[in-house]
Amino acid sequence: MTIMADEKLYLCFDIGGTTVKYGVLSEDRDFLEKGKYQTRKVSKEIFFNDLVKKIVEIQSAYRLEKIGISFPGFINPNSGYAEFAGAIDVLHGSNLLKMLNMEIQLPVIIENDANCATLAEKLSGNATDCSNFVCMTIGTGIGGGLFINNQLVNGHTYKAGEFGLMIINGMDKGYKNMHEIASTSGLIHQYKLLKNIPENHFIEGEQIFDDSIKDKDVKHLLDQWFCNISYGIFNLAATVNPEKILLGGAISIRDDLYTLLEEKLNMIPSWKDIEVPVEPCKHHNDAGMLGILYKCLEEAEDDQ
Structure with a gap:
């Protein structure tokens, strides 16, 4: 070039x-x-x-x-x-x-x-035409970012977007946040407990999806996991009323993720009142670099 x-x-x-x-x-x-x-x-x-x-x-x-x-x-x-x-x-x-x-x-x-x-999606991803959107990442933990009124929201002490700390089960079984019960690592941990698999044994999320087809207990576990994610999505939609919510992380490329989440979201009575599109992020491996480029370009405009 x-x-x-x-x-x-x-x-x-x-x-x-x-x-x-x-x-x-x-x-x-x-x-x-x-x-x-x-x-x-x-x-x-x-x-x-x-x-x-x-x-x-x-x-x-x-x-x-x-x-x-x-x-x-x-x-x-x-x-x-x-x-x-x-x-x-x-x-x-x-x-x-x-x-x-x-x-x-x-x-x-x-x-x-x-x-x-989040900024990578605004720069050249699936939110280029949005002034208000949320990005939620599902992986080892749950994270994300808020882009509201054409601005990134950092928060008073720069901790906005810590979605994984949200409580979504009413603490009916003690304190369990989204990191523990809605992340991919949380799902794998629960699967190991169900199957009596040692914690240090390597399991991929794909195996759980495959196992759920023939094992009703695993299917119930997976259904609850999808419910947990849907509760987090619902709370974010109710809080900031975005144009869309984008999902990131390795699991976000699964087509069935969105069908199953839509099914769980539609079970929440008030979802129809605040419903927003839930879509995958476009960027994955280069997201961090593209996002910080957005910040560099934004500051360059401010300097002019």
Whole structure:
């Protein structure tokens, strides 16, 4: 791809617990380069040095406008302080933005990873024409983001979108939030308990769906799981009245997911009063990088 002399380029990172993905993107959202490296969580210094090394390497090949970082956990996008850094525990209580500004002579933008996945849908996904939408991710936990009145909602302490903390069962069996009873990992945990399978034994969600066809107890377990997700969707629709709710995570590509969720949602008496489309996210592996590109471009407009 030919790079125009005046083309603005952005180096975007998606920091995960296993790998750090990175890409050089144009303002037209094209990837000029893409790669990844292992997330080394031995110490804060090692993690930081790996990041700076990659930035310096890319800087030697491209004239960059800004650096964007999609980051896990509770992150203040204004100050850069990470109260909680998800699976990268050596960064709890750190300020990555401040550390980078001491080493890198480029503007750095940082944002929570679930919020970035939400912004990716607004940038070039299934919400480009929406001013109000919700993105909910279903995976190891339940997360997501809120985009309301054409703006990302961060919340007072930058914890908006922590949908996994919602209580949806009335605490009739003790405190169980959506992380525990509506995530994919929660489903797998319940399946192992039902089948007396050791917790350390690897099970894929696909196996549970297949097993539910011939095992009525597994089918009941799966039905309840879908009910739990539908309660979360209903609460979000009732709270913010969005144009649509998008679902992310590996399971979101299953066609039967939406048929089964629609069936459960229609069992809730008031759903017909607040009903909104529930659709899959478009972006998956590149969502973090595309979402932080949105933030970089948004800040570029504000600078003008």
